[in-house]
Amino acid sequence: MTIAPQHQAVSPQEPALAKTVVVSWKAPIAFAVVTVLAALLFLLAPHDGEATFRVSAAGDALQLPEIVLNATVTAWVCLALLTALTVVSALMVRARRAVPIWLIVVFAVVFVLGFLTWAVAGASTNVMPLAGLLAGALSLSVPLIFGSLSGVISERVGVINIAIEGQLLAGAFTSAVVASSTGNPYLGLLAAGVAGVLVSFVLAAFAIKYFVDQVIVGVVLNVLVVGFTSFLYSQVLAPNAQALNAPPRFDRIAIPFLSEIPIIGPTFFRQTIIVYLMYVAVAAVYIGLFHTKWGLRLRAVGEHPQAADTVGINVPRTRFWNVSLAGAIAGLGGAFFTLGAVGAFGKEMTAGAGFIALAAVIFGQWDPIKATLAALLFGFAQSLQGQLGVIGSPVPSEFMLMLPYVVTIVAVAGFVGKVRGPAAAGKPYIKS
Amino acid sequence: MTTQSPNDPDVAVETGSQVPPAEPVTRQPEPDVEPESRWHRAFREIATGNAIISVLAVLLALLVGAIMIAFTDERVQEASVYFFARPGDTFIAIWESVSGAYSAFFQGSIYNFRRPDFATGIRPLTETLTFATPLIAAGLGVALAFRVGMFNIGGRGQMLMASAAAGWVAFSFDLPWGVHMLVALLAGLLAGALWAGIAGLLKARTGAHEVIVTIMLNYVALYLVTWMLRTPGLLQAPGSNNPKTPPMKDTAIFPELLGPQYNLHFGFILAIAAVVLVWWILDRSALGFQFRAVGENPNAARVAGINVKSMYVYAMLISGALIGLAGVSQVLGTVTTGFSSGIDAGIGFDAITVALLGRSTPWGVLAAGILFGAFKAGGFAMQAAEGVPIDIVLVVQSLIVLFIAAPPLVRAIFRLPAPGSGPRRAAPTTTKEVTAK
Numbered sequence: 001m002t003i004a005p006q007h008q009a010v011s012p013q014e015p016a017l018a019k020t021v022v023v024s025w026k027a028p029i030a031f032a033v034v035t036v037l038a039a040l041l042f043l044l045a046p047h048d049g050e051a052t053f054r055v056s057a058a059g060d061a062l063q064l065p066e067i068v069l070n071a072t073v074t075a076w077v078c079l080a081l082l083t084a085l086t087v088v089s090a091l092m093v094r095a096r097r098a099v100p101i102w103l104i105v106v107f108a109v110v111f112v113l114g115f116l117t118w119a120v121a122g123a124s125t126n127v128m129p130l131a132g133l134l135a136g137a138l139s140l141s142v143p144l145i146f147g148s149l150s151g152v153i154s155e156r157v158g159v160i161n162i163a164i165e166g167q168l169l170a171g172a173f174t175s176a177v178v179a180s181s182t183g184n185p186y187l188g189l190l191a192a193g194v195a196g197v198l199v200s201f202v203l204a205a206f207a208i209k210y211f212v213d214q215v216i217v218g219v220v221l222n223v224l225v226v227g228f229t230s231f232l233y234s235q236v237l238a239p240n241a242q243a244l245n246a247p248p249r250f251d252r253i254a255i256p257f258l259s260e261i262p263i264i265g266p267t268f269f270r271q272t273i274i275v276y277l278m279y280v281a282v283a284a285v286y287i288g289l290f291h292t293k294w295g296l297r298l299r300a301v302g303e304h305p306q307a308a309d310t311v312g313i314n315v316p317r318t319r320f321w322n323v324s325l326a327g328a329i330a331g332l333g334g335a336f337f338t339l340g341a342v343g344a345f346g347k348e349m350t351a352g353a354g355f356i357a358l359a360a361v362i363f364g365q366w367d368p369i370k371a372t373l374a375a376l377l378f379g380f381a382q383s384l385q386g387q388l389g390v391i392g393s394p395v396p397s398e399f400m401l402m403l404p405y406v407v408t409i410v411a412v413a414g415f416v417g418k419v420r421g422p423a424a425a426g427k428p429y430i431k432s
Numbered sequence: 433m434t435t436q437s438p439n440d441p442d443v444a445v446e447t448g449s450q451v452p453p454a455e456p457v458t459r460q461p462e463p464d465v466e467p468e469s470r471w472h473r474a475f476r477e478i479a480t481g482n483a484i485i486s487v488l489a490v491l492l493a494l495l496v497g498a499i500m501i502a503f504t505d506e507r508v509q510e511a512s513v514y515f516f517a518r519p520g521d522t523f524i525a526i527w528e529s530v531s532g533a534y535s536a537f538f539q540g541s542i543y544n545f546r547r548p549d550f551a552t553g554i555r556p557l558t559e560t561l562t563f564a565t566p567l568i569a570a571g572l573g574v575a576l577a578f579r580v581g582m583f584n585i586g587g588r589g590q591m592l593m594a595s596a597a598a599g600w601v602a603f604s605f606d607l608p609w610g611v612h613m614l615v616a617l618l619a620g621l622l623a624g625a626l627w628a629g630i631a632g633l634l635k636a637r638t639g640a641h642e643v644i645v646t647i648m649l650n651y652v653a654l655y656l657v658t659w660m661l662r663t664p665g666l667l668q669a670p671g672s673n674n675p676k677t678p679p680m681k682d683t684a685i686f687p688e689l690l691g692p693q694y695n696l697h698f699g700f701i702l703a704i705a706a707v708v709l710v711w712w713i714l715d716r717s718a719l720g721f722q723f724r725a726v727g728e729n730p731n732a733a734r735v736a737g738i739n740v741k742s743m744y745v746y747a748m749l750i751s752g753a754l755i756g757l758a759g760v761s762q763v764l765g766t767v768t769t770g771f772s773s774g775i776d777a778g779i780g781f782d783a784i785t786v787a788l789l790g791r792s793t794p795w796g797v798l799a800a801g802i803l804f805g806a807f808k809a810g811g812f813a814m815q816a817a818e819g820v821p822i823d824i825v826l827v828v829q830s831l832i833v834l835f836i837a838a839p840p841l842v843r844a845i846f847r848l849p850a851p852g853s854g855p856r857r858a859a860p861t862t863t864k865e866v867t868a869k
Contacts, residue, residue: 026638206834206838206841210838210840215583217834217837219784219785219788220833220834220837223785223826223829224834226823226826227823227825227826227829228823228826228827231500231504235820235821352647359643359647362641362644396659398655398656399655399659401651402651405649406648406652408648409640409644409645409648409649412634412641412645413634413637413645414638
């Protein structure tokens with residue numbers, strides 16, 4: 001096979017302290033595959049003309065000029081760079097060195113740039129508004145990020161959370177109803193968190209108290225919440241839409257100075273309170289997990305519950321409350337659907353976002369920051385296909401829609417590979 | 433013991449063996465019941481068995497469904513406004529809404545009493561079996577993957593690919609009757625198997641988590657099939673602008689099992705055959721033994737010399753083929769007039785619940801599939817007759833699985849004795865021990 005053994009064990013003759021070198025040919029192979037695909041795309045379906053990237057939005061204080069790239073030149077330059085990076089990575093692996101993360105990032109950026117230029121040049125309007133692309137990406141990522149944080153906490157404490165979809169949907173439904181009936185979006189946000197906790201209570205009760213398989217409970221909870229919200233939507237919400245399903249939406253708050261930075265400002269700092277809450281949540285979960293006593297205990301329970309129990313940590317209680325916390329976070333993410341983005345509840349409006357968030361958790365190797373980045377990647381890909389659909393993409397829109405999922409498969413198979421979650425995730429702790 | 437005389441051991445053993453049975457007798461007077469009567473024992477065996485849990489779980493779920501129906505019914509709401517003046521009205525309204533819904537449900541799924549003769553009255557039951565066909569097939573696929581320790585959420589994608597392949601063969605080729613059906617069936621099975629095999633192969637070769645890959649492949653298949661459906665020359669019906677295929681050719685359509693007035697088709701026989709096949713694979717074949725060993729403990733299986741990686745690939749291929757059978761039976765049996773991208777009808781996800789309810793055993797999946805088929809058939813009838821949204825079926829189904837998965841909860845609700853707790857009030861079960869801690 002083309003894939004060399006991943007773990008080259010130290011041969012017995014070498015001194016015992018020699019560093020084990022992990023050599024994987026996956027990255028160069030994945031690079032090569034992507035490069036060949038790009039070459040086929042650029043050579044078989046070449047696009048002439050120019051691609052314009054509009055950096056500033058109309059209302060910005062600081063207007064930057066548009067970036068215009070020649071499609072042919074960019075394609076060749078990108079292709080050369082991609083080939084060079086592939087060769088570099090292959091040489092590094094041959095020299096028994098690991099391919100660094102930054103190389104993968106540079107590769108991805110070059111590929112996206114080349115692809116974007118190619119697609120925009122072939123579109124019916126050759127202008128791509130970058131600000132809209134990024135703002136859309138962030139907006140699509142918000143529920144995914146909340147969901148993946150929920151998954152990270154829950155799985156780090158040892159309970160597999162497949163119910164993210166259900167928590168998001170429950171949050172979306174409850175926030176719509178509460179915000180509409182009280183007229184206060186903040187109460188809606190709070191109620192969304194409570195709804196997420198309620199879903200988590202069921203998960204925690206069945207998984208921790210009754211030792212039911214956590215995957216079963218998660219899957220079933222998703223179905224339960226879909227059925228419950230859809231039933232109530234048809235029976236109660238739809239006939240009384242004005243009273244129960246017309247929630248006030250959060251206003252966008254511009255943070256002074258920061259929101260004036262070109263591109264970054266409007267994208268990240270001219271957002272609703274849910275998005276700011278998300279920044280706080282990501283930071284809090286990261287610091288909490290890895291730099292506090294709470295996080296240490298949480299991870300201990302998820303990795304080795306017996307050991308945690310021995311030192312006096314109450315395993316079931318730790319699991320119960322942290323799974324509930326995870327539900328609250330996912331519930332907040334659900335509120336973004338109704339109070340931040342769409343403005344009304346619709347049947348099954350989360351449309352699989354919970355499963356994408358689950359993929360982001362595994363893709364991000366159960367690390368809050370990496371999971372957030374994975375969620376952003378999914379959001380960006382979705383936004384990209386949306387924008388290309390608007391400007392009239394040369395590729396059938398279905399293939400654009402497919403792209404993020406194909407990229408994920410390639411990335412999971414090529415770069416992430418075998419990931420190891422928390423050791424005790426999915427196993428009930430039965431004290432003997 | 434050692435201090436006793438050499439003659440004594442026999443005696444000692446005898447008394448020793450007499451003591452344990454004596455213990456319950458001496459302890460028995462403590463609780464209120466003295467000797468255990470035959471009826472008590474029979475009651476206990478029934479009350480602690482699995483069957484009663486399943487029945488009570490279904491009852492509980494139906495009860496929750498009834499509460500939901502009653503609370504959202506308009507007549508009940510109107511009557512409850514003057515509840516304290518005339519409470520009877522409210523109860524009558526509740527009874528009417530719930531009994532109306534559930535009798536429509538029964539008549540839609542099992543037997544319709546409003547029909548004059550048996551032949552038309554039994555039609556709902558055949559509808560149930562028709563709805564059950566793809567659920568059984570896909571449930572088997574998910575269950576088989578479960579037994580190998582894998583979670584195949586990719587039922588939707590595998591069904592879509594199988595439907596597309598089988599449908600394409602069925603409407604674009606001209607082959608003799610029988611052969612055409614067989615070729616279409618094989619094409620569908622192959623497509624489903626290959627689509628799932630991608631996930632198995634990637635897991636075996638690179639360690640990519642099958643949950644991610646199957647979820648992603650669902651979307652890829654959905655968009656691929658959507659594109660093919662709107663591209664002339666691929667799946668789109670000629671001369672049409674709708675994203676829909678032309679109808680299947682008669683030579684490829686599954687024969688009706690009970691004549692033209694029923695929808696039940698040959699796919700049901702295939703699903704039953706699949707149940708037997710999966711039972712044979714899992715319980716009787718060497719491959720199934722290896723499957724189960726890998727599912728129980730992949731590390732131990734590897735040590736025992738089983739090629740774990742190829743087991744993952746084989747399991748996903750078979751799982752995909754079974755789910756593919758669900759797609760084929762949809763296309764060649766249920767919806768023969770041409771299909772669109774909604775052909776999977778959520779069966780890929782329902783299959784997970786079916787497999788869970790059937791506890792991943794072939795016969796369990798058969799029973800669960802038929803039960804859920806009844807829920808689907810009855811749900812549609814209930815929606816049509818009483819205006820109760822079919823979504824309530826999802827609630828009832830998921831509650832059944834939840835309750836069945838947690839027997840202690842059902843026992844606690846109905847105050848049933850726990851298994852193993854004889855008349856002597858044995859030590860509390862492990863569940864209680866942990867919660868008390």
